[in-house]
Amino acid sequence: xxxxxxxxxxxxxxxxxxxxLLQAALRAGVGFPHSCRVGSCGTCKCRxxxxxxxxxxxxxxxxxxxxxxxGYILACQSLVVSDIRIIVSLKAPALNDNAQELASG
Amino acid sequence: MTxxxxxxxxxxxxxxxxxxxxxxxFARGGLWMWGGYLIGLIVVIGGDSLLDDDLSExxxxxxxxxxxxxxxMGALMLVAxxxxxxxxxNGGDWLGLGAFVQSLFGWDMQAARAQTGAFDLLGxxxxxxxxxxxxxxxxxxxxxxxxxxxxxxxxxxxxxxxTCDASFSIEHxxxxxxxxxxxxxxxxxxxxxxxxxxxxxxxxxxSLSAWRIEKRRLTQRGIAVWSLRSRMPRGIAMSAxxxxxxxxxxxxxxxxVFLGAVLWGRSLLEFVNYIEHYGLVRAxxxxxxxxxxWNSNKPASAIVLFxxxxxxxxxxxxxxxxxxxxxxxxxxxxxHGYLTSIFVAMIPPLWLRLMTPKLKHWDENYATPVEYQLAxxxxxxxxxxxLMRMHSSPVVQGSA
Numbered sequence: 001x002x003x004x005x006x007x008x009x010x011x012x013x014x015x016x017x018x019x020x021l022l023q024a025a026l027r028a029g030v031g032f033p034h035s036c037r038v039g040s041c042g043t044c045k046c047r048x049x050x051x052x053x054x055x056x057x058x059x060x061x062x063x064x065x066x067x068x069x070x071g072y073i074l075a076c077q078s079l080v081v082s083d084i085r086i087i088v089s090l091k092a093p094a095l096n097d098n099a100q101e102l103a104s105g
Numbered sequence: 106m107t108x109x110x111x112x113x114x115x116x117x118x119x120x121x122x123x124x125x126x127x128x129x130x131f132a133r134g135g136l137w138m139w140g141g142y143l144i145g146l147i148v149v150i151g152g153d154s155l156l157d158d159d160l161s162e163x164x165x166x167x168x169x170x171x172x173x174x175x176x177x178m179g180a181l182m183l184v185a186x187x188x189x190x191x192x193x194x195n196g197g198d199w200l201g202l203g204a205f206v207q208s209l210f211g212w213d214m215q216a217a218r219a220q221t222g223a224f225d226l227l228g229x230x231x232x233x234x235x236x237x238x239x240x241x242x243x244x245x246x247x248x249x250x251x252x253x254x255x256x257x258x259x260x261x262x263x264x265x266x267x268t269c270d271a272s273f274s275i276e277h278x279x280x281x282x283x284x285x286x287x288x289x290x291x292x293x294x295x296x297x298x299x300x301x302x303x304x305x306x307x308x309x310x311x312s313l314s315a316w317r318i319e320k321r322r323l324t325q326r327g328i329a330v331w332s333l334r335s336r337m338p339r340g341i342a343m344s345a346x347x348x349x350x351x352x353x354x355x356x357x358x359x360x361x362v363f364l365g366a367v368l369w370g371r372s373l374l375e376f377v378n379y380i381e382h383y384g385l386v387r388a389x390x391x392x393x394x395x396x397x398x399w400n401s402n403k404p405a406s407a408i409v410l411f412x413x414x415x416x417x418x419x420x421x422x423x424x425x426x427x428x429x430x431x432x433x434x435x436x437x438x439x440x441h442g443y444l445t446s447i448f449v450a451m452i453p454p455l456w457l458r459l460m461t462p463k464l465k466h467w468d469e470n471y472a473t474p475v476e477y478q479l480a481x482x483x484x485x486x487x488x489x490x491x492l493m494r495m496h497s498s499p500v501v502q503g504s505a
Contacts (some may be wrong), residue, residue, distance in 0.1 A: 035390065035391070035392045036282040037393075037424045038250065038278055038423045038424060039252065041283035041284075043392075056252055058252070060326055062279070077252075
């Protein structure tokens with residue numbers, strides 16, 4: 001279990017082994033911006049200022065070389081492999097949780 | 106399917122068994138060459154018509170068993186192609202396959218081939234074309250989503266190359282999922298769009314889009330577009346291998362049968378795209394939700410296509426493996442299973458009669474206020490009187 005610190009909100013969330021940053025944030029009910037969840041839209045783009053992640057896709061499909069050098073990552077494609085610190089503008093949470101909205105029919 | 110406890114793993118043995126039965130049929134030659142096509146029609150259309158919707162949500166402790174079924178589908182696809190290529194031949198024993206089968210099973214493939222004529226080879230192309238969807242592209246779709254695994258992506262791309270579509274692995278993941286239900290997605294059909302026209306438009310535009318995406322990535326990394334590190338020329342080369350395989354086994358007859366299967370299989374794939382998102386709209390950049398796909402819980406389609414039919418959940422959480430997808434009974438739903446829907450879509454007037462009321466219902470019950478405005482514009486552009494009339498009188502705006 002690792003910890004991810006989200007600035008500027010100051011929130012800290014737990015990230016389980018094998019979990020992406022986005023999965024952990026959504027599980028914790030944090031309004032982390034996201035859309036496609038497969039590393040193509042760039043909505044969950046955020047900046048890593050400390051710690052290590054393992055990317056699950058070739059992020060150069062979405063991020064520019066400059067962005068990658070500056071530490072930008074895609075939360076949906078980032079396995080967290082140490083405690084990390086991230087800069088991200090959060091949104092109001094959970095409007096997008098369609099699963100619960102539709103599961104019962 | 107909840108009525109059949111204990112089948113949660115075994116059910117995925119059904120498509121694997123269908124592949125094996127199809128291969129045996131190919132080796133028998135003659136009219137049996139139609140076997141792969143007919144078994145698909147009978148099992149999927151029959152099963153969807155006769156059985157209840159599958160709303161089960163089984164938990165799986167051994168995902169690797171399901172992956173084994175998935176990868177088997179791909180391996181059997183290659184075997185099926187090789188048997189068909191052999192049967193297209195005009196004498197000889199390519200790769201010693203005939204002798205191998207005779208020694209193992211006592212079956213005389215040479216005699217079977219002697220009874221196989223042009224009509225039978227048409228059946229082989231139709232069969233392989235359909236199997237390209239179930240055992241080829243569908244399996245590849247699941248695998249190429251797993252961008253974390255080099256093996257999964259490589260196997261997936263080799264399966265896609267069977268329909269000259271390796272670039273699907275780029276376009277689908279890096280464009281379709283981001284842009285679905287917007288005009289920027291080539292694989293989302295517009296309201297009123299003819300399915301046959303869509304097949305052509307989607308094929309061409311997806312291919313161009315893949316080139317554009319790959320070129321952007323390569324440019325960033327300082328790699329030439331025409332290089333071995335570029336996935337586009339590599340994909341073309343992979344398909345060329347299959348053509349060479351058919352040529353080696355059976356000369357131009359083999360190439361012709363394979364080409365027929367490619368065109369048929371690729372068309373079927375585009376029909377799948379057509380029915381999955383027909384007429385749905387979304388504001389570019391808004392989160393992708395279950396309402397942006399047409400879902401289906403018909404059981405035979407679900408099993409044979411490894412839950413691709415649970416499409417609403419797939420798009421909403423595209424990072425999940427197929428066995429974790431949920432039925433989402435409340436999502437917009439196709440009336441029929443996938444294969445039946447495809448055949449309906451092939452007859453545009455029937456498709457419109459089926460789907461126009463469904464689009465109206467979508468606008469009034471699923472669309473957010475922003476999407477409602479997009480839907481109004483789409484209805485006006487559709488050329489369909491029933492949809493255009495919706496907005497000539499005051500209407501009550503639906504809410505999400």
